[in-house]
Amino acid sequence: MTDMLISFFGTTGFAQLTVGNIVMILVGLTFIFLAITKNYEPLLLLPIGFGAIIGNIPSIPSMGIGVYDEGSVFGYLYWGVRSGIYPPLIFLGIGAMTDFSTMLSNPKLILLGAAAQAGIFITLIGALYLGFTPAEAGAIGIIGGADGPTAIFLSSKLAPHLLGAIAIAAYSYMGLVPVIQPPIMKLLTTKKERLIKMKPPRTVSKREKILFPIFGLLVCALIVPGSLSLLGMLFFGNLLKESFVTERLAETARTAMVDIVTIILGFTVGASTQAQTFLTPQSLGIFALGATSFAVATAAGVIFAKIMNLFSKNKVNPLIGAAGVSAVPDSARVAQIEGLKEDPTNHLLMHAMAPNVAGVIGSAVAAGLLWSIFVK
């Protein structure tokens, strides 16, 4: 009887729990706390946090319960992450819910979304400097794109062993956009610049909205075929929305489908952060580089907006440059809030959405490009 009890205790999680597991469970609890009390990216941080708790409850190896165990339920769900299936499905949903009107009405603002992608490539240099391999550096650099699905997609292709750390870093910093961006935006702009009022966007015709996803896909996919999986689905989703003849499909893509994929993606990414694979010096380096990449991306967007103002007749409020960081719609919301702090009548949200959605396209193009460079 006693032997049985002792033997049973050996199979419990308590007997096998390591300090690392406890740390990761605390990290999971912190994510859940931030999601519920601070409303930081709750749709992602809550599933990731809960997944992190589940992923760090030890089990008997022969039982095969974890995400890395072949044949386990979590393993099957995680297969969609490893093989890069979920991110394109999320992009389909994003496409079906995104209104590109503001971007179509003022196309020069797209360049702000392009400028903010500098964060990706500066981080790539930083990662190489810290000793990561080129493929790993490419996967880490994409954190600067501030796009969770893109980061997961690229790391599943270039550095699957770093996927957990990269995904957690990307989503954590996306949640921290309202904390990271404002000081940089203030530092790089003058009060006069922050008060710039922009012309209201023009009305965009239905035909323009329909033609954009078709032309946009052709341009991006022909220049960088590696971006086809992500941008193909993004533009397809947008065409479903804008054509008005497939409203039922668009509705499903932007609601039920994207919700299901988000739940599974967030949960399994969280569950993949087992202490043994996650708590490494490499992860610390990834987190440091992630913070740098967000800061550089924000600064690049703001500085480029200032450069544009040197040549443009219609001035751009440089605060919206920060929205080139494609954390939709958080970074656009930050631009709006910072603008309102200076002038309560200056609403920048509509304008900021243009570089924001352009940033989504830009980061997907960058991901496709890095994939094509570093693919073996």
Add this chain to the structure above:
Amino acid sequence: MQSVAISFLTCWQRVIDGNGIPVAIMGMLIVFASLAVISIMIAAIPHILVVVNKYFPEPVVVQKKTAKKDSITDDIIAAIGTALFHSFQASESK
């Protein structure tokens, strides 16, 4: 000081070995060029549509005028009716 310099050079050598600078510059240029092309394309679409609309005009969607909804709903009528009924009952009992 010398060890710091050596360490910097060692780390920098990794960037050079990994083609970090060329990849970064090329990457930034390609992403920028792609989005610049999209930007130009978007700017051109309205001009293309002017020509297209000449031959295939965009159908004007005429919104049907919906009948003005009565502001007094059945519930309100029922409530008024009940109130009047009670009021008449009260006056009769007096």
